[in-house]
Amino acid sequence: MKSERYQLDGLHPLRAATAGGRSLSLSSHAMGRVVFIAALIVLALIPLNLLQQKLLGWSCLPPLKAWLVSFKWAGNDSWMPMRVALDYARKAGGGSLYEQVFFTQHVKFQYPPTALLPLIGLQALGIHTTDMVLNNINRLLIVANAVGIGLLFRLVLIRRHGEDAAASPAGIGGAVLAGAATLLFYPLMMGFWLGQIQVWIDTGYTFACLALLSNRQMSAGALVGLICLLKPQFGVFAIWAVLRRQWRFMGGAAITLIPSGLISLAVFGLPAHLDYLRELSFLSRHGEAFIANNSVNGILNAVLGSASPLVWDANGFPPYNPVIYLGSLATAALLIGAALWPRRGQGALNGILDFQFAALAFTMAAPIAWEHHYGIMPPILATLFCLLAAAPESPRIRQQLAVLLAVFVLSAVCVTSGKYTSPTWLNLAVGYLFFAGLGALALLAWVGRSPDMRRHA
Numbered sequence: 001m002k003s004e005r006y007q008l009d010g011l012h013p014l015r016a017a018t019a020g021g022r023s024l025s026l027s028s029h030a031m032g033r034v035v036f037i038a039a040l041i042v043l044a045l046i047p048l049n050l051l052q053q054k055l056l057g058w059s060c061l062p063p064l065k066a067w068l069v070s071f072k073w074a075g076n077d078s079w080m081p082m083r084v085a086l087d088y089a090r091k092a093g094g095g096s097l098y099e100q101v102f103f104t105q106h107v108k109f110q111y112p113p114t115a116l117l118p119l120i121g122l123q124a125l126g127i128h129t130t131d132m133v134l135n136n137i138n139r140l141l142i143v144a145n146a147v148g149i150g151l152l153f154r155l156v157l158i159r160r161h162g163e164d165a166a167a168s169p170a171g172i173g174g175a176v177l178a179g180a181a182t183l184l185f186y187p188l189m190m191g192f193w194l195g196q197i198q199v200w201i202d203t204g205y206t207f208a209c210l211a212l213l214s215n216r217q218m219s220a221g222a223l224v225g226l227i228c229l230l231k232p233q234f235g236v237f238a239i240w241a242v243l244r245r246q247w248r249f250m251g252g253a254a255i256t257l258i259p260s261g262l263i264s265l266a267v268f269g270l271p272a273h274l275d276y277l278r279e280l281s282f283l284s285r286h287g288e289a290f291i292a293n294n295s296v297n298g299i300l301n302a303v304l305g306s307a308s309p310l311v312w313d314a315n316g317f318p319p320y321n322p323v324i325y326l327g328s329l330a331t332a333a334l335l336i337g338a339a340l341w342p343r344r345g346q347g348a349l350n351g352i353l354d355f356q357f358a359a360l361a362f363t364m365a366a367p368i369a370w371e372h373h374y375g376i377m378p379p380i381l382a383t384l385f386c387l388l389a390a391a392p393e394s395p396r397i398r399q400q401l402a403v404l405l406a407v408f409v410l411s412a413v414c415v416t417s418g419k420y421t422s423p424t425w426l427n428l429a430v431g432y433l434f435f436a437g438l439g440a441l442a443l444l445a446w447v448g449r450s451p452d453m454r455r456h457a
Contacts, residue, residue, distance in 0.1 A: 032170035034389040034401065035177060041405065042181045045412060049184075052414070057421030059414055060186040063193035067142060067183075073135040075195030081109035082197070083129065086116050094268030098275040103282075106315035110283065110368075112276050113268040114229040114260055115197065120267070131195055138192050138199040145188070145199075148206040149382045150179030155213050156386040159349055165390065174389060178382040186414045187433065191372035201227050202375040205359060209379045212249075213352045220355075221252025228253070229260055232280075233362050236336060240358050243342045285325055286317040287367040291416050294433035295369035297328040302430040309430065310418050332365035338441075343448070349387070353448045356380040357441060364437045374411060374433045380440055381408055387447055396450070403443050411436040 045060075052059040066073050084107050089097050094113060101107050119129050127133060153175040157166045165171050182188060191198045204223050211220035221241070228234045241249045265273065287297030289307035300323070302309040307318040339361035343354050360380060363373055384404050391397045415432040 028165070028168050028170050030393055031165075031168075031390050032173070035170050035174045038385065038389070039173070039177050041409070042177060042184060045184045045409075048413065055422065056417075056424055056426075058417050058419040060184060060189055060412075063186070063189035064183060067139060067189060067192050071136060071139075072132050073192075073195070074131045075135060075193055076131045077194035078111075078197040079129070079131050079134050079195050081107050082111065082116060082119060085109040085111075086119055089113075089116070089268055089272070094272035096275075097268065097272045098279045102279055108314070110279065111197075111230060112232050112264075113272050114264040116268075117229065117260060117264060118197075118200075135192070135195055138195070141199050141203040142183070142188065142192060145203040145206050145378070146179040146182040148179075148203065148210060149182050149378050150175040152206065152210050152213070152379050153178040153382045153386045155210065156349070156352075156383055157390055159213065160387065161390055170389075174386060178378075178385060181382075181408075181412070182378045185375070185378050185412045187371050187373070187411065188375035188378060190414075191375050194372060196372050197230055198370075198372045198375055201231055202378075205376045206379045209352060209356065209383070212355055213349075217246060217248040218252035218255075221246075221249035221254075222256045223252075224249075225253035225256035225260075228257060233366050234359070236340070236362050237358065240340055243340060244354075282317075284328070284367045285320050287324065287328065288370075289313075289318040291418050291427060291430060292371045293368055294371055294374065294431050294437075295328070295364065295367055296331040296431075296434065297324060297367040298369070299431035299434065300324040300327050310427065312418055328367050332367075335361040335365040350448050352383060353444050356383060357444045357448075360437055360441060360444075364434060364441075369434065371414075371433055374437065377411055377437070377440060380444070381411075384440075384443055384447060400443060400447060403439060403446075407436050407439040407443060410439070 049059040049061050053061050066075075081101075084105075085097060085101050088101050092100070097113065098109075101109050122129050154166045154171065157171050157174070166175075188199075188202060190196075191202065204227050208220045208223035208227070211217075211223060224234055224237050228237075238250065238253065241247075241253070287293065287295070287301055289298070289301035289305050289309055290312050291298075291302065291309040292312075293301070298309075301307065301318050301321075304324055305318050305321060307313065339358040343350065356379070359376055363369055363376060366373075381404070384400075385408075388397055388401050388404060411433055415429050416427045420427065
């Protein structure tokens with residue numbers, strides 16, 4: 001029995017999954033038709049966004065325009081609190097970092113101390129960490145992410161049907177479409193507009209998917225380890241990996257996490273890291289009421305809380321509500337439990353679906369899941385699109401494609417927003433991205449349990 005559960009039964013990493021030595025059948029004509037229809041749907045997002053912009057004053061277009069032409073973009077949703085925290089730590093030491101910056105100054109610095117290491121590293125290289133510089137780094141990372149998603153589509157197709165399928169017009173068209181659609185995906189582009197370090201997480205996660213599907217478990221673990229420096233809830237991947245005996249994945253994560261953690265301890269001290277746990281406890285008890293929080297906490301705060309979901313409080317949080325807190329906690333336990341539940345006897349394709357299920361579930365389980373946090377969805381949707389577009393036609397595949405279409409459109413467009421300049425019933429759809437995420441989780445599980453996936457994984 002192989003130690004790595006996601007090995008392809010002795011096959012070379014870049015060969016297709018086979019059954020009895022034969023490549024799985026692929027109708028290039030049928031796949032081409034699905035890709036063509038998908039391209040029309042993606043193109044339809046442009047007039048839809050134009051209409052939304054005209055009627056409501058906001059859509060995906062302003063972030064897209066800023067990414068295309070605004071090379072001095074000053075969004076600083078992440079950069080400002082990170083610089084405030086780093087400046088304070090340098091002047092006063094790290095021991096009282098969260099007490100002073102978060103609890104006293106009410107600056108919403110919600111990252112662990114390790115998240116400041118990239119700024120320190122850039123500054124050590126003589127790079128000024130201004131909003132403009134960091135946002136231009138984000139601009140390049142979005143390009144890298146789009147390329148990575150196209151490569152992911154191609155690699156899934158190679159795994160499933162071989163090199164010839166990936167080199168066919170339908171295969172090339174699908175890869176290009178998957179990458180290009182990323183630029184019209186609102187949560188991802190909103191990350192750029194805001195000036196968010198989430199863009200780094202999104203790109204790192206896409207390449208972690210590529211690494212895992214290429215049987216480079218150590219590289220995938222190293223990338224997830226780097227993400228954990230910015231997004232601690234991905235630390236649950238340690239339990240996920242142990243339950244699946246993914247020791248190389250764990251080793252890769254340790255290679256990045258342990259040295260970075262030691263450096264962070266040396267720079268900021270142990271008290272700062274312990275005090276961050278107090279901040280996390282506070283955030284879990286209060287959450288955020290603003291409409292952009294697409295978590296169960298955000299939904300319950302909008303329905304049961306006293307704060308207006310259409311008003312952004314830059315310095316405060318909604319009051320503690322035990323019903324909201326317990327509801328959020330129970331949902332988080334269900335999502336994390338579903339993600340950790342071991343799935344036995346998986347091959348590489350089912351393995352990547354399991355990995356993607358876990359990442360999305362961990363994101364949705366958090367008490368604060370801003371719309372830009374769903375920027376990790378494009379590689380998930382691209383993987384599902386490739387598997388379904390290249391599958392033999394059947395009623396089940398058509399149903400799954402319909403669900404995928406609904407999930408993509410719901411997650412790619414802006415439905416609710418505090419930026420709308422006109423009243424709209426759309427803002428009644430509180431937590432729409434959370435429900436799109438539930439649809440994606442259901443589809444990941446459904447496709448993973450499909451008979452052909454189980455037979456050829």
